[in-house]
Amino acid sequence: MSDTRQFCTFRVQGFFFGVDVRRVQEVLRNQEMTRVPLAPPIVRGLINLRGQIVTAIDLRRRLALPDGAAERLPMNVIVRSDDGAVSLLVDEIGEVLTVANDASEAPPDTLNDVGRELIAGVFKLPGSLLLVLDTDKAIAPATGWRAGALAPTGRGPTHENPKLNKEED
C-alpha cells in the first residue's frame, strides 16, 4: 500500500526515532570502534564492517543530547549513503514499524534548531510519538561540524535539550 511507510525504529535518550527502512542496510550490536583524534565530535570512531570501514556517528551528539552512560554500549544502525555506509549510534534498537501516512504531522514549531533541522516529521502512534529522522541531514558532514560547534562545551555536548524533553512528557 502506498499510503503506509515502514520505519526502522530505535531509541536515543528516551526518544523514539525512525528512519526509512529502505535506507537501512543492517542493524548491529555494539562493535569495536577505533577513535579518530581531531575528528568532529559527532564522529565516535571507525568500525570494520566485513572489510569495509564505516564511520560511526553518535546520534546523541548529533542531536545535541547529553552523552550516554559510558558502560552502556551503543548499537549500530548502518544506513546507506552516497559516500558508502555510515553507522548511527543509538541506545536501543526497536522493531520495524509500518505506519499509515495519515498519522503523520509536520514537526512542531517549538523544536529547537537541531531538532527542526533533523526531524522530518512526527507520527502519532498509540502511546508514543515516532520522530522521523532525516537521514541525509543526520549524516551530512557539514552540518555535523555545525552541530558540534553549537554545543556549549564545543567538544562532547552535554547540555539538556528542554524542548525535546518537554515533548516527551
Add this chain to the structure above:
Amino acid sequence: MSGSAADEMDELVKEFLVESHENLDRLDRELLTLEQNPASRDSLASIFRTIHTIKGTCGFLGFSKLEAVAHAGESLLSRLRDGALTFSAPIATALLRTVDAIREMLAEVEQKGSDGDHDYAALVVLLQQLQGEESGGKENDAAPVPRLDLPAPPVLSAPPVLAAPPVLAADVIPHPPDLADGRTPGVSDGYVRVDVGLLDRLMNLVGELVLARNQVLQFVPTVEDHAFTGTTQRLNLITTELQSSVMKTRMQPIGNVWDKTPRIVRDLALALGKRVRVEMEGKETELDKTIIEAIKDPLTHIVRNCVDHGVEPPEARTARGKPAEGRLFLRAFHEGGQVNIEISDDGAGLNLDRIRSKALERGLITGEQAGRMGDRELAELVFLPGFSTAEKVSNVSGRGVGMDVVKTNIERIGGVVDLTTRPGHGTTFRIKIPLTLAIIPALIVSSGGDRYAIPQVSLLELVRLHGTQVRAGIESVHGAAVCRLRGTLLPLVDLNRELGLDEGANAAALAKREAINIVVLQADNRRFGLVVDDINDTEEIVVKSLGKHLKGVPAFAGATIMGDGRVALILDVLGLALRAKVVGGASDRTAPRAGAGSDGAGVHRTTLLLFTLASGRRMAVPLSMLARLEVFDTTQVEPMADGHVVQYRGDVLPLVDIEGLLQMGRGMWKGADRAAEQVHVLVHGTGQRPVGLVVRRIVDIIDQSVDLRMNRGESREPGIRGCVIIEGRVTELLDLDALMRAAGARLSMPGETTSPAVEART
C-alpha cells in the same frame, strides 16, 4: 561505455567502437611519424588501410556521415599513396582533423547510437580541395580498388598493427604487453580483453584476502600444530604472489599517456608558430592504472605549459644561438619503489622577476616575502592558486586552471612535484609518485592506546633512547624539543600531543622518561622525529579511504584493517608535519595558504636558533636551515689562501664570517682573534657545498611565532630579514638563503678545482 543506450548496443557496433578507438590512437601516432618522414610508405599504407577499414565498417553499419568523412580522408590518402601529392603540414592537419572528427562521431555513436548531427561538410570540402583539381573524378573510384597497388609485402610481413602495443579505449584494458622478451605477440593469441571493473573487484578481493591472511597469521604462534603452520605458510606465500600478480594486471606503461603528447605538442606548436620536437625515455615504465588516470591531466597541463611558456619562437631561439627547433623531453624511471617523471624543455626558463611582480600584484606574497625569496622559492610560486603569468589568455593556458591544480592532483595521490629552472636553458618539472596506492608497506606504531600506520616511504629510521641517552639526547627550551641525532638536530613531534590525545610531553617531560621511541620521518625534504609510545611492526596494509566526515582531518591519509580486525588510521606524514609546523612557514611553503588561520602574512611559528657574533650582535636563524652545530678546536682550523677551513667529514669546510658577508666583504673568516680554544660553527647546506658559519656563542633554541612585520629597518642589510624582540633582547633574523646567494661567488673556494683535501694540506 555507459548509459542505457550502451546496454542495447548491438554487439557489432560495440566491437566496431573498441576497434576504431584503438585504430584512431594509432593513427595519431602514425600521422606524426609520417609528417616527420613523408617518404615512409609503410606508415602511409597503414594509415590508408585503417581509414579504409573504418569507412567500410561504418558504411555497413549505416553511419553515413561518418562514412562520408572517412571516405574523403581516404581519397586524399590514396592520392598521397599514388605519389600524386606530397605530404605537407596542411595535409597533416587536415588528416588529423579527420581523425578528430571520426573520434567525435564515434563518441556520438557510443552515447546516442547515431553519428550525431554535427556538420562536417567543411572538412569534407577541405579534404577534397587538398586532393587537387581532378578531385571529383578521383573521389568516386578511390575506394578499395586502388588498394591493389599498395606496397603489399611490407604491410603483410610486418604489419605495424601488431608491433605497436595496443592503446586503450577508455574502458578497456588489455593484458600488459609482455615485450620484455622481444617477442612480437600476435593479435589474438596473447591477449584477453578484461573489463576494468572486474580488475578493480579482483584488487579489492585480494585486499580482503591479505587482511584475512594477516588475521590467520596472528593465530600461528598460539597453535601448536605443524600442519596448520605449514598451511598458513603456503597461504602466506600464495597470497603474496597473487597480490603482486593482480597488481601487475593493473599496471600500464606510462607510454599510454605519453602517446598523446606528440599530437598535443604538434598542434600547440603549430598554433603558436613554434617548432618543438618531443623526445621520450622510459615509455615502458609501468604504473598502477588509477595513478595513470590521476596523472593524465597534470602531465598534459605541464606539457602545454612547457610549449606555451617555455619554448621560445624559432627566431628568438636562433638569436640566442639555440637550434630553431625546441626540445621537450619526457623521462620516466623507477627509483626506490616510486616512479619519477621528468618533463623538461630547453626554452627560456621561468622569468623569476615577472613571477615576483605578478605574485606581488595578485597579493599572493608580501613585499617583505618577495624580498627574501630565493630563486627556487620564486619558481615554486607558480604552484600557488590564482597564479598565472600569461599576459594574455590564450586558448592554451591562462584559463584559470593553473599549476596549483597540477600540484593538488599530484599530491592527492601521494606524489610530489617540484621544478627547477635555468634562465635561458629551460625548465624541468619533476614528479615523484608511488607505484600503487592500494597496498603499501607500513610501520605500525602505538600511541595513546591506539595503533597507527605510517607509510614506509616517509620512514627514514627508528631511534630508541633510554636511560641516560634520553637526558643527553633531548634538548631544548620553551617546549620545542629537539634531539641530537649523530650531531644533527632533529625537531621532535609528540604524536599524542599532535593528535590531542593528551597534553603531550614538552621537552622537559620527555627528558624525564625512561625510554623514548622516535620514528624519524621525512616530509617535504624536512626530517623530523615523531615520538610514539611504542613501535610495533611493519606490515603490508590495504589502504582504504576515509568517509566524508573525516576528509578535513589533516593528520590522516586513510585507514586500514589490522590483523585482529580492528581499524587503524594511516598517518598523513606531510599533513602531520604541517600541523606540527615542522615544515611550512617561511622557508618551505613560501606564501601563506588561504585560510591558514592565525598564520597571517609574515607570522610564522618556527624553531629558531639564537646565537651571538664576535661583535656581540644577537641573531636568530630557523633551525631547519642548519644541518649541524659543530664545535672545533682551534688547532683543527687550518689557514688557506685568504681564509680558514677545517677538515670535516673527509671534505673541506670553509669557515665564513657572517658579519663579513653582511658587509659585502669577502666573508672568509679571519681566524680567532682571542686565544679562544674552540670555534662554534653552524653548518649550513647539506648538499654538495656546505659552509661553516662562525659564531661566538650559541645562546638558545626557541620555538615561537615571529612577527616579521615588526621589522622597522628600512635600510637593512641584505641577508637580514628584520629585527624581532626575543626574550627581551633585540635579535636580528638572519636570512641564510639570501646571504648565501649574495655571497655566491665570493665564497668560491680556491681549492674548488683541484682536490680539496690535497689543497688544504699544502
